[in-house]
Amino acid sequence: MSSSDPQEISLAALAEMSPAMLWRGDDQGRCVYLNLAMREFWGLKLQDCGNFDWSSSVLPEDHPAVFGPLGQAMATVEPFICEGRYRRADGEVRVLRTRAQPYRDELGAFAGMVGVNEDITELRAVEHTLSLRNMELAASVGALKSTADRFALASSISGLAMSEHDQELRYTWAHNVPDSLGKTPSEIVGPEVGQPLERLLRRTLETGESQNEELSFLMGEQRMWVDIQSSPTTLPDGQAGVIASAMDVTARKLNESKLEVLAKELSHRVKNVFAVVQAIIRQSARTVGVPDTFVKAVEGRLVALSEAQNALLQMGNDQFQLDTLLNGQLSHLDRVDISGPEIRLPGRLAPYVSLAVHELGTNALKYGSLSVPGGRVLVRWEKVDEQNLQLRWEERDGPSPKKAESTATRRDSGFGSKLLTTVFDSATGGSSVLMFASDGLVWTATIPTTVRLTL
Template sequence: MDSFTRLLDTHGMLPHGFCLLWQPGLLALHVISDLVIAAAYFSIPLAILAFVRRRTDLIAEHRRIAILFVLFILGCGLTHVMGIVVLWRPAYWTDGVIKGLTAAVSLITAIALWPVVPRLLAVPSPEQLANVNASLMAEVAARRTALEELGAVRANLEAEIQHRTAEVQALARRFQIATEGSVVTLFEQDEALRFTWLHNPRPPFTRAVLGRTGDECLSAEAQAVLRPLKEQVLASGEPLQAEVALPMDDHTGHFEIRVTPAAAADGSTGLLVAAVDISEQKRQQDHLQVILRELAHRSRNLLSMVDGIARQTAKAEGVPKEFSQRFGARLTALGQAYDLLISHDWRGVDLDTLARSQLAHLAPEAGDRLRIEGPSLDVGPETGQYLALAIHELATNAAKYGALSELGGQITLSWRRLEGPDGAPRIEVTWDETLDRPMSEAPAGRRRGFGRLLLEQLTPRAVKGQASLVFEPQAVRWHVGFPA
């Protein structure tokens, strides 16, 4: 009772009209606005209740939401009625309680409304139902049209399949004719490495391998070579190419094997293998190696004979011994170049290998005073011969008169690949020799002898390039550039 009395107690409070200074116009504005809003708020719940009563198909959840909205809107209407009351009577406690109740109902309504919104949105309206029905009718018509078009497409597709099948069969016949009797054997294996298809069989891959694994139809030695390659392709999914030697009945066969992952008919991963018999090619290569070794042997014999004739002639004619020594050393350098070229089947030689072969006799004594540096570059046979003679000539002069003599110094032999003025690739080779003190005796290279002729004219002419030879009191520099 005391609490209720306290709610009605207005002692010490002023009505809201004092805040508005009892201005008639302002009071009328507030009263009329609150009356109109309250009237609207009281009529809306009546409409909601009427709607709920007439819609008997509404579920309980929807009815609860409607009741909450009725209470919420009624509470809002009461707050506007109290807005009129407090203008003349300071019943602020009553006004606050009504607002608190309205706030509670508002919160409950908001919490209950959000979970229902998706389900309310899912309820189709009559217009939506009409639109859906029209869409279904249009879809039925479209499906009927699509079925007619699909029938036409099917007929065209069958004709295209027949045409493509004929093309594939023709291609298979051409493939059969092109590879029949060749040295290429093709076969497929499934994931268990069982042979499922074989074309143009050649030993050791005969018709007997079909339907069997390699372990069942090939020798253990052949399997030891082939199985790791196939397992690697199955594991990595990447194709692999290798040259293998397989033992045959009376000889060893050499094959170029290319193993490619391929999908089997059942969708599993299999292998497609192409085996090219290169046994005859290997035999020809071995025969060529024998010929090249014989050529190298005879070339060395010929160079030895020339060296012997030159020594005997020089001795008989009274030519200085130094000539015989230099001539023999040049023949030795040429012989070393020949050996390198023959070991590479006369296709060319790596510059680093060539340089180190010509400077090998100086390397132990020179130590870190001799530097050889440059990328891996191959030069042709003729270029290799002349570069070998040029490097030998420079090394001989360095040992007698230059950086590797008692004068001391440093030698750097380097090369690089770069783009020439015309955009074509070039190779530049540089011999850079520096001495600790000036040379007391002019090197042989300063004379117009064979050494200088070789460095300035013969070598650049042979390599189709340009060369320069510079002598300074404490340096010797030779540079040659030529097309790569």
């Protein structure tokens, strides 16, 4: 976890060669540094950075959207996010999202802002296309056949159609199902739609149990989905019957399909970005002569981050199961005992928790309790209160650390230690303690469970 000059040189080279557009400004808002990707975007040379005017490429109508948040953040010394349209060096207008945060000098004084610009032009174009497709979909509803019209009408009024059926499945009462009394579903909407509905109704009569099924069918060229629920009932004449409800869930299904496609595309792009970063690391390391151990350590952290991001995308929401993430990240290690209550955390915490346990696992395997026979690791977590979770990594029966500090927190200059303390605390909004006991490392982190990250 110790730092060295070659590592510092490599990190600077990584920032310069990163595909992300990185920049830094001083405490007066003037440009100080633009990395290669950012300079290429604006067609600048390295020596031009000090004279670069931020406003020169922002479209005039977007100045308030960009410089308003910047000015406010400079005045309050807080992170900010903004979005605006910029004219690239080749003349093309691109949409950039800026994320920045303040940085301080050695004395702790505000020294300026450091940030990253993300080109989201294609994302906005996709959103616009989806909006157009939704409009086309809404416009096509009016062209559906008469049965589809009845479903649309019922949905526009209450979103729900209800009916009652006798033992012959004839309608004895209906709401939002016009001209249905005395008829069967097949007689009203035809066999393609009516027969599946009749099978569900008949199953309710035969079993005497409630049924729930999602039916899919074509109306013309439009596929529709309807959620059907049915329950046994007794008719006014004392005979057995069925009461049913139908909800049109076509819009939800179509949106789910679109989101699934977007999630897969995003996952693919994220993997590509990580692959590019790994290639840059290897190339930069060969150029400056960085040891292979450092390259492998950085690649390991990137893999952990990539796996966490991919798992989060597959979950389909903005939360993750803590035990699932920990088991996945540590599955390759033996003698690790993982235990804690079932808990879900905000999705944006996943990369930082993954990086932390990856760092701890790698360190334990190389230098800690997992590097010797009989050594083991205990991973535990518990709710401290409604707003906070405590996660604890405790190594036992391992070799004594070379720099044991059994009663004091250690935050040395090594990147690993900084990742587990300073970086982790800043990213999660929590607090961590890294200690070196007589038989192994102990890391304890308190994490807000309802945090909304802005980094």
